[in-house]
Amino acid sequence: MVGRVTPELRTERLVLSPYVRADEEDFVSLFQTAAFGEHFGDGMQSPEQDRALFARIFSYVYAEERFPVWAVRLDGAYAGHAEIKPSPAPWLDGYEIVYGLAPRHQHRGLGTEVAAALTAYGHETLGLAEVHATVDSHNAPSLTLLERLGYARRREVKEDDGRVTCLLTSTAEGWAARG
Template identity: 70%
Template sequence: MTPELRSERLSLSPYVASDEADFVALFQDEAVGRWFGDGIQSAAEDQALFGRILDLIYPEERFPVWAVRHEGRYVGHAEVKPSPETWLDGTEIVYGLTRDSWGLGLGTELARLLTAYGHETLGLAEVHATVDSENAPSLAVLTRLGYVRAREIPEEDGKVTLHLTSRIPASPVAP
């Protein structure tokens, strides 16, 4: 279910057991991990999450989850998955890159690849993303790719999550 994807500089492939240390390091990096889900968790929780990807998500073909590589080196994590949020009935992209890969345009390239996979391969008219309102780099990437704000979701901790959507333009109706 998780196909290999390629862009000009990135290759996305299913995780393998030897990726665990890189995965945990990515999620444990405060500058990166704080934007994922509920934020930084313990290393043991991230190891358990990695185990669920290999032992549950892949075997049950729940949704695609990828290790992201640039020039053969692990640089990030990506998913295209059904949203767990009840207010968002659809599929969302999730991605994060290692700190040392920032500033190279890889975030835009990765988000473009995931969005295209959603629209073109999965045939989705809408692809969603949820982003902390303070995550300016990710918001800039998604805006650059044509995502538009659908709503603001106030969180219990006072923060705001933004729901953004990429829509395939409607085809013109023939006269």
């Protein structure tokens, strides 16, 4: 069942594969790092909340075949998290990519590989005309990475807490033209 919704994806150096229960500690550790946790979902959560989120990957996302969610692996070891899903943002009707790497794997071009794989999957496998990313306006590395992949800034949304979220979009035509 999981393989149908979350197929294995490969990049030059990475394997994106469905989570297994043994990934829980690595998942929680990643979500507890400020660099990742602050920019994901509702921001930093408690370790217990992150454990509950991990459990929902199996009990809800995989069990109900909601959307693909991957563990990112480098040389067989857990390196990060990735997904492509219907956006929960009330101002965005479409699919967005979500990804993050453990700090020890950052600044090596791996984020570009993950984002490119997710974008390709969205356009080429899911047939999406648009693939979106929502990024905190202060997250310059992600904004730069996505723009390098051909994403265009489409909108800035002021959140209730005063932060600004940037909406970036990749179009199927733009993606195909890259290749």
